[in-house]
Amino acid sequence: MSDLVRIGIIGAGAVSDYHHVPGINLDPRAELVSICDPNSELLAQRQSDWGKTKVSTRFEDMAEDPDVDAVIIATPNFTHHEIALACIKGGKHVMCEKPLGLNYTESAEMYRAARDANLRHMTAFTYRFAPSMRYVKHLVESGALGVPRHFRSQRFLDWPESSWGWRQSKKLAGAGDLFDMTIHRIDFAQDLLGPIKSICGAVAQFVPRDKTAEGEPCEPSEVDDWSSLIGQFENGAVGVWEGSTLMKGYHNDGFGYEWAEVNGSEGSAAYQLTDPNNILIGKPGQTMEKLPVPDEYLVIDGSPREPHAGVPSTVFRYDLVYEFVSAIVEERDAIPGFDHGASAQLVADSVLESFDKRTWIDINCDL
Numbered sequence: 001m002s003d004l005v006r007i008g009i010i011g012a013g014a015v016s017d018y019h020h021v022p023g024i025n026l027d028p029r030a031e032l033v034s035i036c037d038p039n040s041e042l043l044a045q046r047q048s049d050w051g052k053t054k055v056s057t058r059f060e061d062m063a064e065d066p067d068v069d070a071v072i073i074a075t076p077n078f079t080h081h082e083i084a085l086a087c088i089k090g091g092k093h094v095m096c097e098k099p100l101g102l103n104y105t106e107s108a109e110m111y112r113a114a115r116d117a118n119l120r121h122m123t124a125f126t127y128r129f130a131p132s133m134r135y136v137k138h139l140v141e142s143g144a145l146g147v148p149r150h151f152r153s154q155r156f157l158d159w160p161e162s163s164w165g166w167r168q169s170k171k172l173a174g175a176g177d178l179f180d181m182t183i184h185r186i187d188f189a190q191d192l193l194g195p196i197k198s199i200c201g202a203v204a205q206f207v208p209r210d211k212t213a214e215g216e217p218c219e220p221s222e223v224d225d226w227s228s229l230i231g232q233f234e235n236g237a238v239g240v241w242e243g244s245t246l247m248k249g250y251h252n253d254g255f256g257y258e259w260a261e262v263n264g265s266e267g268s269a270a271y272q273l274t275d276p277n278n279i280l281i282g283k284p285g286q287t288m289e290k291l292p293v294p295d296e297y298l299v300i301d302g303s304p305r306e307p308h309a310g311v312p313s314t315v316f317r318y319d320l321v322y323e324f325v326s327a328i329v330e331e332r333d334a335i336p337g338f339d340h341g342a343s344a345q346l347v348a349d350s351v352l353e354s355f356d357k358r359t360w361i362d363i364n365c366d367l
């Protein structure tokens with residue numbers, strides 16, 4: 001490997017532009033060397049926006065390229081499994097977007113392949129990196145909230161009712177809000193409180209989404225607009241999750257409304273995406289109040305990101321690349337790994353199974 005970690009991006013769409021390229025640009029140990037996307041016009045645009053790199057329309061080229069050390073897979077969900085396995089075969093460290101695969105079987109296979117090849121693997125569970133989320137985790141782990149009893153998460157967005165493109169096809173996306181949004185919340189709940197052991201879930205579709213944003217007719221949506229679950233953690237705590245992108249009045253500059261809280265025997269703490277540098281803290285008999293996140297939780301250890309620069313609800317997302325590169329340089333596991341991606345996927349799959357069968361499902365993760 002050269003002195004710099006040479007990164008290739010597969011899938012030059014929205015999230016690469018919004019999270020990953022700024023993350024690479026901030027990290028002096030990393031360099032963007034190659035971009036892959038089937039759309040040649042987009043490739044040309046990205047070369048002009050992101051800097052002169054190699055380009056290709058076939059991920060196989062990047063998987064075999066000896067000048068690429070690590071890849072970030074940011075393509076539609078149905079492609080993650082095939083691309084990740086090819087890149088692992090080519091000896092690349094891999095960060096892959098969520099949901100890791102279309103189901104637990106795919107995700108577990110991706111985890112085992114990366115683990116067995118002794119390569120670094122990371123699932124892009126963005127919200128774990130929010131300063132307030134990291135501080136709530138510290139409060140839980142330090143015992144400041146007492147015995148954790150309850151978790152609650154709500155993600156409401158007010159987005160258009162028009163087509164979601166590939167996101168509304170079962171074959172291409174797997175599921176709707178559940179795999180797109182709620183899966184992040186399943187992940188951070190397990191990060192805060194440990195494994196979920198049993199769940200009961202429900203989903204619903206509110207609108208057909210049979211028109212594009214331009215008003216042209218298109219194939220109707222096959223996926224959920226609302227997803228929810230209640231669950232029990234192995235540690236005895238209980239949880240409740242709910243998400244939708246069709247909640248009117250929850251726009252907030254596109255960030256929507258996100259709240260997640262842990263309630264323990266000695267106190268409560270809440271994270272909000274719209275105010276990620278503060279938490280809400282509550283002690284017995286008091287009313288929840290705002291508490292600034294201490295400086296050491298504003299960025300991850302070593303990150304060169306200036307903690308107070310930029311839009312707070314956006315900039316913490318750049319730390320994902322820092323964690324991925326740190327794991328490569330330090331030859332340690334990246335967190336969250338593919339194992340976390342697979343474990344959240346199993347819970348999300350179980351939501352669909354639970355709703356189909358109208359029953360509780362026990363979670364048996366066999367990684």
Ligand SMILES: NC(=O)C1=CN([C@@H]2O[C@H](COP(=O)(O)OP(=O)(O)OC[C@H]3O[C@@H](n4cnc5c(N)ncnc54)[C@H](OP(=O)(O)O)[C@@H]3O)[C@@H](O)[C@H]2O)C=CC1
Binds near residue numbers: 037038058074097126
């Ligand atoms: N962690 C987070 O917070 C976020 C995660 N995501 C996840 O990131 C992934 C991408 O989402 P997003 O950026 O919004 O999607 P986009 O549709 O904006 O971008 C995906 C890009 O990948 C391209 N692509 C499709 N197939 C391949 C392939 N085989 N090889 C290379 N490129 C390919 C697409 O080209 P074409 O359009 O021509 O098919 C498109 O340009 C999804 O899994 C999504 O769930 C997204 C947003 C935020």
Ligand SMILES: O=C1CO[C@H](CO)[C@@H](O)[C@@H]1O
Binds near residue numbers: 180184
């Ligand atoms: O968190 C997120 C923000 O929105 C994106 C677009 O729907 C999601 O894919 C993503 O996981």
